Amino acid sequence: MKTLLKKAVPPSLKRYAAERKRSHARAALKRISARGVTVKTVIDVGASDGRWSLAAMDYFPDANYLLVEANPVHQPALETFCRVHAQAEYELAAASDKTGTLRFDGSVPFGGSADPENPETAIEVKAVRLDDFAAPNGPxxxxxxxxxxxxxxxVPILEGAENVLAKASLVVIEVYCYQLTPTSLLFDEMVAYMRAKGFGVxxxxxxxxxxxxxxxxxxxxxxxxxxMPYLQKNTYV
Structure with missing residues (x-):
């Protein structure tokens, strides 16, 4: 019954309800897009089946979308997504600081990780640098x-995306309070890392x-x- 009721709720009402929750991703995207941030291309790394990009299209409808996903389990959904949305393309690969291949744990479809510690669940996948997609005369x-x-x-992804960062107007990163890998950054370390790259929260x-x-x-x-002017302002009001 709950499933049927959820399906009966129109998408516009679901969007409105999400935007009313201040900590929801849609609320953040609405606040940011309302400031007039210019976006020509969205690069969605860890795109899974495209659901995040689908939501982002409500706020940046005129942008092109590149969805990068390493787990082959999501390829059929990504093919469908890009067929439905003409402004979207996908790359079945893991973003990193080098091209070639790397090991990827895809045993959890929505929780995969590159260079996993457990080799028994790892598969070999294509590795790409995001900068290879950001050539001056590229698409x-x-x-x-x-x-x-x-x-x-x-960090490896960002190190392979120096040109992307130099031309980025917006970056969103899922950050963590615990050490997921031996070389991963805690959330406060990521804030400092991005600040050194010229970005503020x-x-x-x-x-x-x-x-x-x-x-x-x-x-x-x-x-x-x-x-950005509002990041140079140090007062509350």
Whole structure:
């Protein structure tokens, strides 16, 4: 019965309800897009089946979308997504700081990770640098909106995306309060890392707490270039 009721709710009402929740991703995207942030290409890394990009299209409808996903389980959904949305393309690969291949744990469809510690569940996948998609005469136009949902593999991806970051107007990264991998950054370290890259935090969404002990686990942080006037203002009002 609950499933039937959910299906009966029109998409516009679902969107309105989500935007009313201040910590929802849709609420953050609405606040940011209302400031007039210019986005020509959205690069969705860890795209899974395209659901995040689908929501982002409500706020950046004129942008092109590149969905990057390493887990082959999502390929049929991505093919359908890109067939339905003409402005979208997908790349079945893991983003990293090098091209070639790397090991990827795809045993959990919505929780995969690159260079996993457990080799028994790992598969070999194609590896790409995001900068290879950001060539000056390439098909993807700046400014870029870069999204990372990559479970501890953020630094290699960002190191392979120097040109993307140089032309990015917006970046959202899922950050964590715990050490997911030996080389991953904690959320405060990621804030410092991005600040050194020239970006400051402008918003947040989707905080998550661990179910067993109720400890704060992760959150999505939104970054914009420090050159933006509102990031140079140090007063509340």
């Amino acid at each position: 993807y136009e700046a400014p870029f909106f870069l999204k990372l949902d990559t479970h501890g593999h953020e 402008v918003d947040m969404s989707d905080p998550l707490w661990r179910p067993q002990d109720k400890c704060f686990w992760q959150i999505d942080l939104y970054f914009e270039p420090l050159t």
